[in-house]
Amino acid sequence: MENLTQFAPFILMFVVIYFFMIRPQQKRAKNEKEFESTLKVGDKIITKSGLHGRVAELSEGTVVIETMAGKLKMERSSISMEMSAALAKK
Numbered sequence: 001m002e003n004l005t006q007f008a009p010f011i012l013m014f015v016v017i018y019f020f021m022i023r024p025q026q027k028r029a030k031n032e033k034e035f036e037s038t039l040k041v042g043d044k045i046i047t048k049s050g051l052h053g054r055v056a057e058l059s060e061g062t063v064v065i066e067t068m069a070g071k072l073k074m075e076r077s078s079i080s081m082e083m084s085a086a087l088a089k090k
Contacts, residue, residue: 035081039063046083047074 039045043055045065051072053065064073 032077032081035084036076036079039076039079044084044087045079046087047078048080048083049078052087 039055039058041055041058044052045055046052047065051065051067053067053072055063056066056071057064061076062073063076063079064071
């Protein structure tokens with residue numbers, strides 16, 4: 001019993017870290033994967049590097065976006081969920 005009370009602060013710290021750091025990151029990653037899977041041709045997007053464009057082609061791991069400068073092939077993970085959602089609201 002004494003050993004358990006000795007480790008109680010460490011257990012409590014782990015629980016707090018889990019609920020304030022690990023769990024929100026997992027939820028965010030899940031939302032980003034869901035966003036990437038719902039992309040369709042014609043969606044207006046903004047990449048994490050700030051490029052604006054429209055989805056021209058989709059494949060399993062990549063996306064071809066059409067910008068004013070031409071077409072660019074990028075990874076799906078490079079599309080910003082937050083900025084693209086803000087662009088869609090406008």
